[in-house]
Amino acid sequence: MNILITVGTTSFDKLIKFCDLELSKYTHFNIIMQIAQGHYIPKNFQYFRFSNSIDNYYKNADVIICHAGAGTIYKLLELQKVLVVVPNLNRVDNHQLEITRFLAENNFAFCCDKIPDLVSIIEQELNEKQLSQYVKKSNTISNDIEGYILNKGL
């Protein structure tokens, strides 16, 4: 199974370190790590900081373990990927908890509030639990803004 671990644009050393140390025992996993500007350097797995062809990594992954960044999450859900979402709490505010809660409540992804829980999610839930499909609905935000501006026109 191909697993991509991605932390987006901000470092998430705690997640990378845990995965590097705890997931190496799963020999049937083919793991690649995207670590951004993280200080922890993985010893057991292939890694990169950023990539212009990150979409290829997304495409090839069977499961993606990701930080709870909304941009990453929506993009991956729209690609219908199986996600294990881990909120990064080393930020000035804990806003990543909100989208994690949203995903858990709607069963759109596997949610991992505490990093050590990753093990049980990978060993059990991934095989047993069925997720609900996220369907992207269209929005009219740009249209509404444009309409507003053209109406107000100075």
Next chain:
Amino acid sequence: MTKEKVILFIYGVGGHEEQMKRLLNGFSECLESKYKYVFLAERGAKYKFSSNTIFTQELRNKHSLLKSIIHLPIFIYNLLTILFSLIRNYKIAFIVSTGPGLVLPYSIFFKIFSKTKIIFVETWSRFYSKSFSGKFMYKIADLFFIQSETLKSVYPKAKYSGRL
């Protein structure tokens, strides 16, 4: 010299620029033909949507409150320099932003001194509580969007038009 009518787009690193990208994709050529687009972004943003882009320091450091405080004087200096340059060259008719906090001082200034209309889109990562910039922008925005219906109770006067 008649100053060009401008829409000032303000965005930041990460989700903020992803949302700005999606937002811009949804505008028609009609809008760009009537208004010049000028962009103000946090340094470190990977997208540059046009050559009229000013990169500047973030308002808040995302990892350390202490750093935010230490960098504040430099932020204020940059703010004044950029404001001066914007006022000199443009008529800012609208500010459109997807956050982050960088949008605040510019919005406050232009709303007070320039009758600029402020349009703000609360971030797609919020479902149950206000973001830092949303909290303040809700009070001054002329048009305020939320991207989850769960925020209706938090921002009663906001407009919900789906998610970017």
